[in-house]
Amino acid sequence: MEKHNTKINQIISLLQKEYPNTRTALTFSNPLELLVAVILSAQCTDALVNKITPALFARFRTASEYANADINELETLIYSSGFYRNKAKNIQGAARLIAENFGGSVPDNMKDMLTLPGVARKTANVVLYNAFGKREGIAVDTHVKRLSRLLGLTEETNPDRIEKDLMTFVPLEYWGDITHLLIDHGRKVCIARRPQCSKCVLAPLCPSAIVTD
Numbered sequence: 001m002e003k004h005n006t007k008i009n010q011i012i013s014l015l016q017k018e019y020p021n022t023r024t025a026l027t028f029s030n031p032l033e034l035l036v037a038v039i040l041s042a043q044c045t046d047a048l049v050n051k052i053t054p055a056l057f058a059r060f061r062t063a064s065e066y067a068n069a070d071i072n073e074l075e076t077l078i079y080s081s082g083f084y085r086n087k088a089k090n091i092q093g094a095a096r097l098i099a100e101n102f103g104g105s106v107p108d109n110m111k112d113m114l115t116l117p118g119v120a121r122k123t124a125n126v127v128l129y130n131a132f133g134k135r136e137g138i139a140v141d142t143h144v145k146r147l148s149r150l151l152g153l154t155e156e157t158n159p160d161r162i163e164k165d166l167m168t169f170v171p172l173e174y175w176g177d178i179t180h181l182l183i184d185h186g187r188k189v190c191i192a193r194r195p196q197c198s199k200c201v202l203a204p205l206c207p208s209a210i211v212t213d
Helices: 002-018 031-040 046-059 063-067 071-081 084-101 121-132 142-150 159-169 177-188
Strands: none
Touching: 002 159, 002 177, 031 046, 031 063, 031 084, 031 121, 046 071, 063 084, 071 084, 121 159, 121 177, 142 159, 142 177
């Protein structure tokens, strides 16, 4: 555990220098918009989501409007995100519960967030931190999962178990930023199909690094 504590502090320090302005890539102006954007981001790039959401957010502004939307119109607006029928169902279902059970406002705690359709811990963590500044866990997306394993921070493959491992040694103050730092690094350097280990600041700390002279 002590070894991991030292290592994670070094990792965070190095990545903060590489990505000093790290933040979510999703564009939003309120918690509801972020929730919708995160639901849309499943199996879809943040860049594409950001192209979809302006028209969507202009059309639907409140939980009640999403709840009462024509499902076909909603599906059409989010079609290019993929899995659009299931995403539309989850967005509308979550909006209905928000309107009925939470006064039209996205809940700001993990327990209530997890009652919403389409919301698991990853989505809840992203919304809680980026919309409310709350750290109740660590969002584990594909980049966080892959890099955590490559760096030897966990041997788990299940996102919830990876989150549990990370929460034991990542300082609470970094529970939100560690996700963004690993995502940035996964997108720019530790790329899944072509990792640039020779350019990676984490290579000396990474048991998976392949560095050639």
